Amino acid sequence: MKILAFNGSPRMTNGVTDRVLQKFMDGAKEAGAETEIIYPAKENIKFCAGCFSCWIIHPGKCIHKDDMPIIIKKFKEADTIVFASPVYVDGITAQLKKLIDRLITASSPFIEERDGHQRHPNSDDNNATKIAFISTSGFGEKDNFDPLIHHIQAMASNMESEFVGSLLRPMAPGMEDYYNPDPEIVELILNSFRQAGHELVTKGKISEDIQEACSTPLFTMEEFQRRANDMFERFIKKADTKKE
Ligand SMILES: Cc1cc2nc3c(=O)[nH]c(=O)nc-3n(C[C@H](O)[C@H](O)[C@H](O)COP(=O)(O)O)c2cc1C
Numbered sequence: 001m002k003i004l005a006f007n008g009s010p011r012m013t014n015g016v017t018d019r020v021l022q023k024f025m026d027g028a029k030e031a032g033a034e035t036e037i038i039y040p041a042k043e044n045i046k047f048c049a050g051c052f053s054c055w056i057i058h059p060g061k062c063i064h065k066d067d068m069p070i071i072i073k074k075f076k077e078a079d080t081i082v083f084a085s086p087v088y089v090d091g092i093t094a095q096l097k098k099l100i101d102r103l104i105t106a107s108s109p110f111i112e113e114r115d116g117h118q119r120h121p122n123s124d125d126n127n128a129t130k131i132a133f134i135s136t137s138g139f140g141e142k143d144n145f146d147p148l149i150h151h152i153q154a155m156a157s158n159m160e161s162e163f164v165g166s167l168l169r170p171m172a173p174g175m176e177d178y179y180n181p182d183p184e185i186v187e188l189i190l191n192s193f194r195q196a197g198h199e200l201v202t203k204g205k206i207s208e209d210i211q212e213a214c215s216t217p218l219f220t221m222e223e224f225q226r227r228a229n230d231m232f233e234r235f236i237k238k239a240d241t242k243k244e
Helices: 016-030 068-077 094-106 142-158 183-203 208-214 221-243
Strands: 002-007 034-038 080-086 112-114 117-119 130-136 162-169
Touching: 002 016, 002 068, 002 094, 002 183, 016 034, 016 080, 016 130, 016 162, 016 183, 034 068, 068 094, 080 094, 080 142, 117 142, 130 142, 130 183, 142 162, 162 183, 162 208, 183 208
Parallel strands: 002 034, 002 080, 080 130, 130 162
Antiparallel strands: 112 117
């Protein structure tokens, strides 16, 4: 099994999204998968121009000269795609969306009806059959992920892929040392992401229990709010001292 992940965080390997994604990929590797993570923020990716040249004039080829051809080749070869992104203003990050729009090159313009809905078929050489979603957020409520889950599930339907689960990490900054989280809860969370990766490879799906465990609360809502506000106050004061 080949698993390709796109991590849309602009903080890339310094972010919490990567911390949990790496654990997920570790679990998948332990179960025998071949894994790779691509960070759209460091790739040369231009915005889709909306010209449809890749469908009409040069099928499968974009007008832009950038890193997308190699990314699309990897996308087509992988059998499982993981879209990973922090919540940014109630959506996925611009870095990830820019890449996703360009994946249109890997589909066909013709409209067909699948399961009572109009869709574009994938190009014939596209292997992707499963899609998983990993996300982190700065607020504590899980409903902050709803618009993003809806988006990725719709994409999975359009991409003729099975949606195999969402691994959600609310209060994500609370995982950082400066929040002083309970190390046992952090360990449990990271282990759940690892188990999720293992389970996806061995069982083809991620169980509801493991998905739930990835979202284990780190603090009560009130406690998280208090720690977050204390932290911002401290950081702002420190920045002010440096400016003086
Ligand atoms: C520009 C921006 C917008 C954000 N918008 C939201 C938001 O709408 N809801 C939320 O819960 N968190 C929001 N956050 C917080 C991030 O989702 C959170 O800090 C996340 O863990 C960052 O992931 P990273 O560490 O991988 O970069 C936002 C952060 C930034 C920088």
